[in-house]
Amino acid sequence: MLDGNPFVSTIVNCKWLYDNQYLDDLIILDASEQTTNSGTAGYIPNSRLVDIKGKLSDANAPFPNTIPSQQQFQDEARRLGVNHDSLIIVYDNKGMYWSPRVWWLFKTFGFKNIAVLDGGLPEWKRLGYKTESTAQQNDWKTGNFSASYDASKMRYFDDISKLSENDAVKILDARSKARFMCLEPEPRKGLRSGTIPNSENLPYADLLDGHCFKSKQELKRIFDSYNIEKKSLTFSCGSGITACILALAAEILDYQQISVYDGSWTEYGTLTT
Numbered sequence: 001m002l003d004g005n006p007f008v009s010t011i012v013n014c015k016w017l018y019d020n021q022y023l024d025d026l027i028i029l030d031a032s033e034q035t036t037n038s039g040t041a042g043y044i045p046n047s048r049l050v051d052i053k054g055k056l057s058d059a060n061a062p063f064p065n066t067i068p069s070q071q072q073f074q075d076e077a078r079r080l081g082v083n084h085d086s087l088i089i090v091y092d093n094k095g096m097y098w099s100p101r102v103w104w105l106f107k108t109f110g111f112k113n114i115a116v117l118d119g120g121l122p123e124w125k126r127l128g129y130k131t132e133s134t135a136q137q138n139d140w141k142t143g144n145f146s147a148s149y150d151a152s153k154m155r156y157f158d159d160i161s162k163l164s165e166n167d168a169v170k171i172l173d174a175r176s177k178a179r180f181m182c183l184e185p186e187p188r189k190g191l192r193s194g195t196i197p198n199s200e201n202l203p204y205a206d207l208l209d210g211h212c213f214k215s216k217q218e219l220k221r222i223f224d225s226y227n228i229e230k231k232s233l234t235f236s237c238g239s240g241i242t243a244c245i246l247a248l249a250a251e252i253l254d255y256q257q258i259s260v261y262d263g264s265w266t267e268y269g270t271l272t273t
Contacts, residue, residue, distance in 0.1 A: 009115055010103070010115055010116065010248060010251045010252055011115055011116050011117075011118050011213065011248065011252060012089060012115045012116075012117060012118065013117075013118050013119070013123075013212075014117065014118070014119060014123050014124045014127050014129060015127070017044070017089055017117055017124075018124075018127075018129050021044075021045060021046065023087065025083070025085055025086050025087050026086075026087050026088075026089065027048060027080065027081060027082060027086050027087070027088045027089075028044055028045075028046050028047045028048065028088075028089050028090075028091070029047065029048055029049075029050045029080065029088055029089070029090040029091070029099075029102060030043055030044070030047040030048065030049050030050065030090075030091060030092065030093075030121075030135060031050050031052060031090050031091065031092045031098040031099045031101070031102040032049075032092045032093040032094070032098060032121070033052070033053065033092075033098060034049070034051055034053070034054070041093050041121060041125075041131075042121070042125070042131030042132060042133060043121075043131055043132050043133075043134065043135045044091060044117075044121065044124055044129075044131060044132075045130060045131070045132050046136060047091075047132075047135045047136060048080055048081070048135060048136045048140070049135045049136075050076075050080060050090070050102055052065065052098055052101060052102060053065065055068075055072075055076045056068055056073065056076060056102065056105055058072070063239065063263050063266050063267045063270070064239045064266060065101070065239045065240045065241055065262075066240075066262060066263065067105065067108070067154060067240075067262050068105075070109060070147045070148075070149045071147075073105065073109045073147050074109070074145065074146065074147035077106070077109075077111070077143060077145045077147065078142050078143040078144065078145055079142065079143075080140075080143065081140035081141060081142065081143045082111070082143040082145040083143045083144050083145055084144060084145055084146065085113075086113060086143065086145070087113045087114075088106065088111070088113065088114040088115070089114075089115055089116075089117050090102045090103055090114065090115075090116055090117065091116070091117035091120040091121055091124070092120050092121065093120065093121045093122070094120065094122070094211075095119050095120040095121070095122045095123060095208075095210070095211025095212070096116070096118070096119065096120060096208055096211060096212070096213065096245060097120075097241070097242070097245070098241065099116045099117065099120060100116055100244035100245045100247065100248040101240070101241050101244040103115070103116050103244065103248060104153070104244040104247055104248070104260060107150070107153060108149065108150055108153040108154055109147040109148065109149055109150070110146075110147055110148035110149070110150060111145060111147075116248060118212045118213055119210070119211040119212040120211060122211045123210075123211050123212055126211075152259060153258075153259055153260065154259060154260060154261075154262050155234050155259045155260065155261045155262065156261075156262055156263065157263055157267055157268065157271055159261075160196060160234075160261060160268060161197075163234055164196055164197045164198045164199065165197075165198070168231055168232060169231060169232050169233075169234060170200065170226065170228055170231045170232075170233055170234070171196055171198065171199035171200070171233075171234045171235075171236060171261075172199065172200055172201075172202040172226065172233060172234070172235050172236070172246055173195065173196065173199045173200065173201050173202065173235075173236045173237065173265070174202060174203060174204040174235060174236065174237040174242040174243050174245060174246050175201070175203065175237055175238055175242070175265065176203050176205070177201055177203055179193070179238075180195055180201040180203075181201075182194065182195075186238070186265070186269070187238070188238070188239075188266060191265075191266060191269050191270065192269050193269075194265070194269050194272075195265075196236060196261075196265070196268055199236065200226060202222070202226065202246060204237070204242040204245040204246060206222060207219060207222065207245065207246070207249050213248075213249065213252070216252060216253065219249050219252060219253055220253055223249070223250070223253055223255075228255075231257075232257035232258070232259070233250055233255060233257065233258045233259070234258075234259045234260070234261055235247050235250075235258070235259070235260050235261065236260075236261040236264045236265060236268075237264045237265065238264055238265055238266055239263070239264050239265075239266045240260060240261065240262050240263065240264045243260045243261065243264055244260055247259075247260050
């Protein structure tokens with residue numbers, strides 16, 4: 001958790017944000033999926049809306065939630081008012097779902113001063129903290145953040161076959177056990193069931209206690225059960241969203257060699273038979 005220096009962690013609890021919500025240079029991003037019902041649950045005060053599917057994904061890509069170009073990401077970050085010395089806290093209305101993807105994208109494009117709000121809006125409301133009926137409305141200055149793509153943080157289709165055959169790499173799939181075991185169909189119409197060869201299943205829900213992460217000790221016990229040792233980790237899921245929850249947990253545990261398969265099973269299952 002952030003303690004004292006606000007630039008040293010990957011996750012903060014709601015009490016920290018409540019106590020520091022007026023911190024200089026703080027930007028609070030609401031990463032909830034934008035729907036016709038968006039906002040009915042309220043917003044944490046001073047939230048700015050970040051649109052993952054519309055602004056932080058490549059709309060021209062054949063698969064959903066594809067990483068945007070460096071220029072697109074930089075333009076959107078600047079539009080959100082992000083400066084090189086900003087501190088970002090990102091949350092979503094599911095608790096722990098969309099926000100880790102935004103966190104990982106910022107990390108991938110070279111921004112380090114960002115943390116995820118543990119438990120998100122549901123936990124904020126459970127604690128009785130104030131919400132607002134609307135988000136901020138672009139009443140901030142354009143930021144000066146300069147993006148710099150870190151290729152080590154993302155993996156793509158051409159990488160996966162080699163990684164799946166590499167004993168020094170472990171691929172962990174964040175989908176539910178039923179989907180991973182092909183016991184229930186994929187939610188995307190026409191997408192076949194299956195798994196990446198030699199991947200293992202770590203359902204993202206297993207890392208959560210309600211809307212929040214389990215304790216660091218419990219997370220360590222779970223990760224240790226996969227005999228990771230000194231292997232590098234690549235995380236996959238359905239379309240690159242919940243894989244970032246695993247990446248967040250791995251960073252909490254101080255794993256150094258971690259990456260996310262951007263296209264995940266939607267891409268792999270489509271391009272292979």
